[in-house]
Amino acid sequence: MISVEHLTKYYGDFLAVDDLSFEIEEGHVYGFLGPNGAGKSTTMNIMTGCLSATEGHVRIDGYDIFEEADKAKKLIGYLPEQPPLYMQETPAEYLRFVGEAKGLRGLRLNEQVEEVIRQTKIGEVRNRRISALSKGYRQRVGIAQALLGNPKVIILDEPTVGLDPIQIIEIRALIKELGQDHTVIFSSHILSEVQAICDQILMIADGRLAAFDEPGNLEKRLLSPNEIIITADAEPEEIRDILALAAHITDVAMEEKKSPFTTACLKTDHENIYEASRSVFEAFSKKGKALLEMNLRKASLEDLFVELTEGSGADTVPEAESETDTEPEAKKEVRR
Amino acid sequence: MTAVFRHELRMYFHSLTAYVFGAFLLAFVGIGSMLYNLQAAVSNFEFVLSFGCLVFVVIVPVLTMRVIAEERKQKTDQLLYSLPITTTQVILGKYLALLVVYLILLCIICLYPLIFSQFGDVYLLTSYGSLFAFFAMGAALIALGVFISSLTDNQGFAAGIGIAVILLNYYSVSLSEYVSSTALGSVIAMCVLVLAAGGIIYCLTKNENLAYGFCFLFIVGILLIYFFDTGKLEGLLPDIMAKLSLFERFYVFVNGVFDVTALVYYAAAAVFFLFLSVQSLEKRRYN
Structure with a gap:
């Protein structure tokens, strides 16, 4: 469907994309993942003909x-990072313009405009000026624009950035829906989002392809073992003794004691983390000590993301992500 | 192209631009015809137009300032790049929309000579000949405005530069009388111009060799002419300044001559600036 071959882009002396090659197959939802400044937007801009x-x-x-821009562009719908909207117009007028520019006329134009308005659920604001719309609606108008002309591939650049949690969930649902009839490529720096929607993930760091696989396969590639975090009503030494009896526990690290209880981080090499947690539970119950809390932390894509992108340079600084999302989000974001 | 054209036209009437442009042009031509045709009772409508063409200095930049600068600012140019239309179509669509706005106003002005002819003898041929030239000159200036707007993403800046350039063009004939007409003066001025053009070429293409090559060729050429045939350079600079004036050619029509070369000149200027606009838009892709 889309083949990218040895793509390289310099901005002056700055290397933004470095010999990037990949193939996009039809009928999948692709997640384009990478820290800010990794070259996601640049790559998307080149793929859509906005940039050389x-x-x-x-x-x-x-x-x-x-070379054949006209034919190629008809197959793509693109929503740039900032939705390209004319603020003085209404969504209906705007969509008619984009439809006409995509070569739709007469009845087909009307049908298509109605269709995308229905798909993106912007019917109630169709006659309001775009400048008066909320960010969520503007994003939808942007997506509606990309859908016009029924392109095979839809490319969305960070479609959920700056939206509130409910809007994010709605846009994600919309992307999933689009994935049924179109090939969708969307970029994000939020891992859980990509994990939730995509069936293929492209990870990009420093303009290079760091990983390209299904989410499940990527998780399997993880080197860091699974962890169990426990809080128990016992002294650290006691916990060590108890856990010496438990099977599958390879490492115990005590955390600083703040309350009367002790918190510890356990590591296991067993592939089924529940086997490890069962043995921990049984060891505590045998000794008659109370296990107050047990959290299982499975190795996730986040670890892989950090692992792959951290190696990309000493100038990467972990930074707290201020996502308002309700799901556990990437706590670590790597920013240039 | 029709999509861009219709969209632009709608945008002009959605915003104040078309109305401000129209109000200024009609007010100026109105004042002119009041002064010449009514008070002074002159039956030549072309004098009104020659008076009115000063208004281009302000209204053309007002009309054209946002045409591309605003697209860049709002990042809507990304949409135009990703749509299956070429940059030539984009520029032509925008330019035609501007011309239509301008033509609508000229249609209103077209009625004035007819009205005056009800009350006396009006030389309709020269009136409409001048009106046609007025249209052609406006079209050339609008193309210049489009090009200036394509250079920046700041509307105000585009308007300022536009006013300065058109004003300079308006006064270039008067100014040409004050510049040096000696051969040496011409050589120096030509060298400065060539260097400036080289600078612009470098800014647009980021190609040092091309800019150096351009400057070198032209400066050597000028120096050769200076050493072998000094007479040719005598009075060259004032000549060039006068030749570049779009307004000067319009006064020929006012004097009752339908000058086809001037029309060709206007058309060439319009095509030249539109071509540059396309290049300027295209260049954004290659930054």
Whole structure:
């Protein structure tokens, strides 16, 4: 469907994309994952013909995006990072313009505009000025624009950034829905989002492809073992003694004692983390000590993400992510 | 192209731009015809137009300042790049929309000579000939405005530069009388111009060799002419300044001559600036 071959992009002397190659197959939802400044937007801009490449080719269904721009662009719908909206217009007017520019006329134009308005659920604001719309609605109008002309591939650049939790959930549901009829590529720096929606993940760091696989396979690649965090009504020494009896526990690290209880972080090498937690529970009950809390922390894509992107340079600084999402989010974001 | 054209036209009437442009143009031409045709009782409508063309200095930049600068600012240019239309179509669509706004106003102005002819003898041929030239000159200036707007993402800046450039063009004939007309003066001025052009070429293409090559070729050429045929450079600079004036060619029409070369000149200027606009838009892709 889309083939990207040896894509390289320099901004002056700055290397933004470095010899990137991958193939996008039809009928999947692809997540484009990477820290800020990794080259996600640059790559997407090149794939959609908004930017030239210093070297390399992008082909959409065999059409080169620069040589046969007209044919290639008809196969793509693109929502840039900032939705390209004309503020003085209403969504209905705006969508008619984009539809016309995509070559739709007359009845087909009307049908398509109605169709995308229905799909993105912007019917109630269709005659309000875009400048008066909330960010969530603007994003939807942007997505509606990308859907016009029924393109095979839809490329969305960080479609959930800056939205509130409910809007984020709605947009994610919309992306999932789109994935049924279209090939969708969307970028994000939020892992749980990509994990939840995509069936293929492209991880990109420093302009290079760091990983490209299904989420499940990526998790399997993880090197860091699973962890169990426990809080017990016992002294640290006692806990050590008790856990010496438990099977599958390879390492015990006590955390600083703040309350009368003790918290410890256990590591296991057993592939089924429940086997390890069962043995911990049984060891405590045998000794008659109370196990107050037990949290299982499975190795996740976050670890892989940090692992893959941290190696990319000494200038990466972990930073607290201020996501308002209700799901456990990436707590660590790597920013240039 | 039609999509861009219709969209632009709608945008002009959605916002104040078209109305401000129209109000200024009609007010100026109105005042002119009041002064010449009514008070002074002159039956030549072309004098009104020659008076009215000063208004271009302000209204053309007002009309064209947002045409591309605003697209950049709002990042809507990304949409235009990703749509299956070429940059040439984008520029032509926008330019035609501007011309239509301008033509609508000229249609209103077209009625004035007819009205005056009800009350006396009006030279309709020269009136409409001048009106046609007025349209052609406006079209060339609008193309210049589009190009200036394509250079920046700041509307105010585009308007300021536009006013300065058109004002300079308006006064270039008067100014040409004050500049040096000696051969040496011309050589120096030409060298400065060539260097400035080289600087612009470098800014647009980021290609040092091309800019150096351009400057070198032209400066060597000028120096050769200076050493072998000094007479040719005598009075060259004032000549060039006068030739570049779009307004000067319009006064020929006012004097009752339908000058086809001037029309070709206006058309060439419009095509030249539109071509530059396309290049300027295209260049954003290659930054």
